[in-house]
Amino acid sequence: MWHVLAAGALFFPGLYLLCSRCARLVLPGWSEADCSLISSRIVSSVQGFLAAGSGIIIITSCKDVKYDRHWLATSYNWFIIPYMVYDTYAMYLRHWYKCQDKSTSNGKDHFSAAMNSLLRKDFLMLVHHTATLTIVIPMGLFLRGDIGDFFVGCLFVAELSTPFVSLGKVLIQMNLQNSFLHKVNGAFVLLTFFICRILLFPFMYNAYGKQFGIPLYKVPFNIPLHCNIVNASIMAPQIYWFWLICRKAFRLFNSSSSKDR
Template structure:
């Protein structure tokens, strides 16, 4: 699968730089940080669509939730390695350009200011990326053996919310946060994130219980403890992010209603 990894290391950074060049051509005079943000969000959206489509194919192909196999489940895990490395790189450079454009270094050198900004604003996302690369992907590729492709497909479907989250960031960057498109997109963010990242976990337990004739509430007691721990570790940040999204949505729609009542 090393050719898949090599292709990913060419595809994701290549798409990022292509998007950045197109953004420079379409919007000359923008700060470098804006070009970086929009380009990285487009790449994230592409990856989200690819992952979600792959996940849906795997889920619909695996009738036995434990033992059925589909080549896309393992292949896309290899794709995630270069993507996570690239996205960490892109996340760093978003803060690099932001510090450079703002020219506010707080007495520190550029690299130190960038790292400080990254750790303050994207710490949880950085931990998420590192955890995937060092723990979850090795488990999915080397430790789980020949079982669980169905559940890998479920986790890939979680990326369905990414294009809507990315579009929201792009609209804000383009000062369209008060537009109807942004409000409609916000509703899609809420629905897709809740369904694909929160309800996803009860669905996986339900699918297991349905196949083996176990009530949903008993499933956690009939699977290995490490499976429950892994699911809890993956679900915890999703709940936190969903809470943040709900706060932003409340603010967005409250401001919209206040504007209508004036």
């Protein structure tokens, strides 16, 4: 699968550079930081659609949730490795731009300032990327053997919320946070995040239980312990992020209601 790995290594950074160049041409008044920011969000959205599309294809193709195979379950795992590496660097780059003026004015080392900002503000996302690269992807490629493509597809579908999250950030970047489009997009963020990242896990357990005639509440006791541990480890940050999204949505709609009065 080296050709898939190489394709991802060319595709994601290449798309970022293309979007960044187009942004500078179309939006000449924007700073380099703004162009970089919107470019990274476009790349994240494209990856989200590709992952979710791959997941839907896998899920609909695997009738046997344990033993059926689909080539995308392995190929997209390879393809996503360069994205995770690229996106980690893109996160650092965002903080590098944010700290540029500050570090220049007070003489503080620019790299240290950017790293401190990254670790302080995006620590959980950094842990998520690191765990995905070192634990989740190796398990999907090597440790699960020839079983479980259906569940790999389910995890890919979780990325369906990413384009809406990215669009929301782009609208804020363009000072459209009070627009009707931002509110509609916020509703889609809540809906897709809840369905694809929270309800996803009961869905996977229910699919397994249906195939083997096990009630949903008994499924956790009929699968290996490490499967429950991995699922709980993946689900925990999703619940935390969903709580943050709900809190932000509440503030947004609450402030809008106050203005209407």
